[in-house]
Amino acid sequence: MAGVIQRPEGEAARGIGRRVVAHENFAIGMALVGLVAALGGASRGATVTPSNIANVLLQSSVRGVVAVGQAFVILTGNIDLSVSGVGVMAMMMGGAMMTTQWQNILGYPASLALAIPVMLLVAACWGLLNGTLVSRFGIPSLIATFGVWQLGYGVAYYVTNGEALMELPESLAIPGSLPAAPIIFFSVAVAAYIVLNHTGVGRNVYAVGGNPVSAFLSGINVRRTSLYVFIISGLLAGLGGLLFLSRGMAASIEALRGLELDSIAACAIGGISLFGGRGNIVGVVLGAIIIGVLTNAISVMHMGHAARYIIKGAIIIGAVAIDIIRRERR
Amino acid sequence: MDEVALKMTNINKSFGGVQVLYDVNFDVRAGEVHALLGENGAGKSVLMKTLMGVHRPDSGDYLIAGKNVRFNNPTEAQRNRVSMVYQEFGLVKYLTVAENIFMGRLPSRRGMIRWGYTRKRASEVLGSLGSSVPPSAVVGDLKVADQQEVEIARALSYDPVVFIMDEPSAALSYDEIGHLYELVNTLREKGVAIVYITHKLNEVFDIADRCTVIRDGRIEGTYAISELDLSMLVEKMTGKKVSAEVVREDTYKKPKESIIELHGMNAKEKDKVLYTDVDMKVGKGEIVGIAGQIGAGKTELGKTIFGALPKTFTITGEMLFDGEPVNMKKLSPSVAKKMGIGFVTEDRQAEGIIAEQSVLFNLILPAFQRVTRGFVIIGGMARDLVRGIIKDVALRPPEPGRLVKFLSGGNQQKVVIGKWLAAESRLLILDEPTRGVDVGAREEIYEVVRQQVRENGLGVILLSSDLREIMIAADRILVMRLGRITHEVLPHETSERQLLHFVLGEEEEAEGKKSKK
């Protein structure tokens, strides 16, 4: 686990090869490579065609940005179950503003320049609501975000009357397609990496998750830090909703179901400790891509829903179990 | 030298209607070590935490270098060069030493943290302590003593004029305490005003210039060390007259039968040896005291007998309980309990009580077999049993329904001992049984145990680093050092002073530490 923590401290003398192997993300990186190779073999190359790889990256983008937000929250020792609710709500609100289907919000279809900022802002505000409930009122994050998750679906339903969203402006298709979506995903990941490893706020996130009492006694504003991570998670859930809507150019209220599970799974696979304070963004990105590769392979290879659920479930448990066993061996 | 660095006047503080500090006056001069001495719960830490802004005082004035101050949080205090090393380890174990030292104020340029500079500053601070801890090490990988150094380094990095240490020796071995003293002396020479919170009397004489005794939230008095002696200090601290040296008469009777015998016991995990070649016997109706420093292997030995040592340790050797060999591989707390072994842990809060439950719940927890028919607990049987136990251990208040969290430390400990009496233990292992227990309750606890020993032939293993306790309570004394039993003596043949030398290993070492002062 020394990696991210020690990397800023520099390790000039050691060879590059050994550094790569000793890196905490080495195992998961190898797992991804192995998985891609194995699936490529099993599908006789169908999963490793350029177009399919592009597809995987596209599909992983939504999950990836949301997982990055989730990672901030989990690093502080909390959890955000509301991401799908918040994402759907933002998506439906923004979509309803832009659609020509019904103009029940503004009376005219809004431009992207107006609707997208509104979507992200609304999502961030819902993150703020989560953060307030957790940091001000001391409600366990599991419960607070579970409640907000329900509220998110309620509002989304209210906005669209439960109808699917269609007839969106064509320019909306850009952010969710190639190459924009993966670029957005990786930009978000790089920005998150820099924030977490090279800014005071980011280090506060690790300190609060690692030992809140110590963080408080060191003058870190623990409440504000928890507030920030939920806002970030809400914002990125909104961005995830935007990318999803943009990719499909239509969405129903059920669209993002399961996103909270996928994002938590990406973090767990990526080595973010659920107890807080440990893990890094590179792992989360790899974790999100692993889930993407698997999901994609299951559909390309026509394995069906049953296999998808069972494999995903086994992987979540397996990833965390391996992490725990490995740590105990040390 | 005589300049007053910190002056606190008429500090009052209460928590939820319970007053814990009454008109406390306290001052400390630049370049002095001022010991703040008191029993657990006397209000020592709370007093200093009101200064730091961790707790808000109800009333009172704080003067630093003659200026009136009132800090709202620890950060404000630290910025004004008042810093404190807290008793609970306040480090983030996943982060590096350097980051822990500068947590919350990592040096940055244009929003980006300057890691190289942080590391450099950290090694400067550590260097000024004479510490060899590497700044880029991860704190969780360090020894406890090194972690404490990091914590001190963090507090010192604020360049304090007033420096508060809250029981800094609590988790350290005797050798490590020597190093701590050197550090305190260095700071004193630099003219820092040091508040040294402790409940250990010997530390006062080892390190302090002046000493203030606090009892039940009130100041008992402030004294120059030169005008004090040990017995005086004990009296001030406890409010009771006590003779300074324990003298025991020769009343030892060798017990006829032993309840437990250990032959050639060893325990280790990879290269880490917990204890080696332990041979010992405990007779029925005998209290065997095992004296030793923290880390000598006492707790581990006790947990081995109770089957509670983690399975990652390799245990070899033979254990006979009531003459029968015990299968060490299958031994677990539930098996040990059924055999008739009880274990009173040193960590009462986490391992001894269930604070949110009633006295009754806690007392019958290991004794279900006595109050059940089949798997069903019979309320009447439970109440009868518990009433008897409450009487035996003189629990106050004697209410079975009271939640344990509302009891004092001493009475909580009586519950822990009581539950093993309820389980009809025939061998009781007591690990630091009076830690955090006030002096009055201590004697009661010894008496409860003695009575069971006399009347029911209970065998007792008393593990303690408190040599006075060993002298008072044990029938026979074993000394454990670095995982080995080094001496066996009877209380009337020895003294606290001699035991101290045994425990430390050699006479020269003990003398050597004194001369460092």
Add this chain to the structure above:
Amino acid sequence: MTTESVERRDKAGARGVAGRVFRHENATLGIILAAVVAAMAIATGGKAVAVRNMKMVLVETATMGICAIGQAFVILTGGIDLSVAGIAFGTSALGSAMMTTQEFQQILGYAAPVWQGIPAMLALGAGLGAISGLVVSRIKVPGLIATLGVWQIAHGVGFFITGGFTITRMVTPLKFFGQGFIPEGGFPVAGIIFIVVAVVCYFIWHHTVYGQSVFAAGGSPGTAYLSGVKVKNMQFSVYVISGLLAGLGGMIRTARVMSVSYSSFDGLELQSIAAAVIGGMSLFGGKGTIVGVVLGALVIGVIRNGMAILGADPFLESTILGVIVILSVAIDTWRRRGR
């Protein structure tokens, strides 16, 4: 027994019955339930409190209530069980596929009688719960993650059995457990099962060695272990019980509706957590009562039923559920701080 009965005995003395009732830890919850019932009665113009409808509420709440009791076992040890909806679907898929007369779905080649189908469901539920239990107690994987995984696995098992189709036309005797009354036109069977489960679990919690050991393991694992309680076994067993009860809950719903689809149990895990939390279970473990959980389940059941009568859309219902959960935990947190 223990804490509860002793305290009651000690305090009761001179004070009257009324005082005891008010001071009881579930008094607030009882009042809330009464208020919710009254509000629904007014909003629906009395329809909600018709005897017929009250029976319906009990039947409709039975599945969720039974799952909530299982959930409460897990929460009592400081864990959480997100897998109940998955397990309820997985077991219902198995049971319905065994017992259906739809030919293409039959597992056994014949429509199994209920005495084969129902035990199979319960066994599968317990088995799926045992996966979580093993992973949590032996490897120390957080309950949240383990049950998240088992939720997916159980859902996958359900999909595997049903192929994603809705199964109907189960053997007629199954109806009895969801729609039957004892005597004819009297008390609903599903309600009786719910109440029996609650009573049995109440007895287990407060009057058996096992129950008290679970309390101890949840209240302080370290203390419980050093008192000879087999903490790992306790942690394991609560997930098995929760899985078993999820299977039982699934059976009742299947018998009531006589059809199973993959979305039949959506939200059940959250409703069961909500019922437990509203019922006063501490999420940190070691504290709570069965009576509270039952009342919590009824509060949710009454609201859902009232909303259905009023024709409110399902998302308004989930919004209200979200608000209630947050409020009940907020009140609990606030009250604990006040002390």
